[in-house]
Amino acid sequence: MMAPPKDRYNGVWLIFFMLGLGTLLPWNFFMTATMYFTSRLAEPTSDRLAPADSDGEDLAPYNVSLGNDTGMRSLEPPRTQLQSKFNNVMTLCAMLPLLVFTCLNSILHRRISQNIRIAGSLVAIFLVFLLTAIFVKIEFSPVTFFTVTMIKIVFINSFGALLQGSLFGLAALFPASYTAPIMSGQGLAGTFAAFSMICALASGSALEDSAFGYFITACAVILLALVSYLALGKLPGMDSKLLPLLVALRLVFLPLFMLCNVLPRSYLPVLLAHDAWYICIMLLFALSNGYLASLCMCFGPKKVNVQEAETAGAIMAFFLSLGLALGAGFSFLLRILV
Structure with missing residues (x-):
């Protein structure tokens, strides 16, 4: 065990x-x-509508419902x-x-x-x-x-x-x-x-x-x-080299979003046309953001002396806000490149 x-x-x-x-x-x-x-x-059918014959009999073995004003019968195979x-x-x-x-x-x-x-x-x-x-x-x-x-x-x-x-x-x-x-x-x-x-x-x-x-x-x-x-078994710890690597790998989301069906666009082709691609990419983007940001904010103050932990937390909060502001600013440039 x-x-x-x-x-x-x-x-x-x-x-x-x-x-x-x-x-x-x-x-x-x-x-x-x-x-x-x-x-x-x-089975492939070419016509979903057909009139009734003169005797009122069905023309084919279909489930029939009467139309309102068209004199036609809606046929379901x-x-x-x-x-x-x-x-x-x-x-x-x-x-x-x-x-x-x-x-x-x-x-x-x-x-x-x-x-x-x-x-x-x-x-x-x-x-x-x-x-x-x-x-x-x-x-x-x-x-x-x-x-x-x-x-x-x-x-x-x-x-x-x-x-x-x-x-x-x-x-x-x-x-x-x-x-x-x-x-x-x-x-x-x-x-x-x-x-x-x-x-x-x-x-x-x-x-x-x-x-x-x-x-x-x-x-x-x-x-x-x-x-x-x-x-499992490789969760990023406070001294893990995996944590900064995972943070850096999130840069791959930038070209992925740019290749989604964002309109209007002038330069880049649409390689991920279906909305499902955008939803899946956004799901992974959001989950990785929440998880990695939480780890960074939790581990950061523990990397310094106890008396400096509060200062470290305040500095990290500043850089978190700075990252959000820079992201908003660079979004205009990325939009132009699309």
Whole structure:
């Protein structure tokens, strides 16, 4: 049993929370997106409106509702076989690999290192979601799309089972209180997926664009869970060289924001056109800002003598304000460069 970790600012707690969120988030995102998946399984139709015949009979086997003044009937095609069976087959393709790989994990943990099982599973899940987002923009026949989707569900739940079993094994090496954030993260997964879908639909975008943003959001969360795991055991301490490095790395956000869909623009191309990119970048920007700024403000006064701590705190507050002012000023220059 490992000695209880020195958990500065609940950093380890938050990491386990993110990892718990990452275990069930993939499956919840797939379950919540059934409207998108079933819409891709519909047979292509060229006309959604057709008049009734002279005898008042339907011209095709469609679900019919009378129009108000147009004398036309709004036609909705019946559900196809693939659409009708989607939820049942999806559940089967999810639960079977979940059961199998949960059992296999008791054997694999002795043959495959913990880092590979956890980080490798997160990378695999991230790649599946990235492919899912890309496939939103690619046309498939209903049968091909159905098959590809089921294969992705099998992979998602196989790696999810390995991730969940390995994560609880990792938590067992820590004090019992670190199991609670894993359960809390898993509990949030369903709510987060539903909230993301509501936001995607409320955006008013076409179903294709909403689905793309929805799956990119999942990619961002899984990536954040992976980064959280890699940070476990490497949390920046007061004397850590990692802290100034992470602060300097935040400069990468400047070109990323400039390549988003900011209009009007005169010079730079738009490489990150969808709003989902901007949201994900802003999410990472905000989280890193709050976390790193808090560490700097907490560690700074402790680097000097006790009698100088108050002065150091005041100086740090001044430079924090100076940074905000300089950022506001340089924003005009960056806007011109765009």
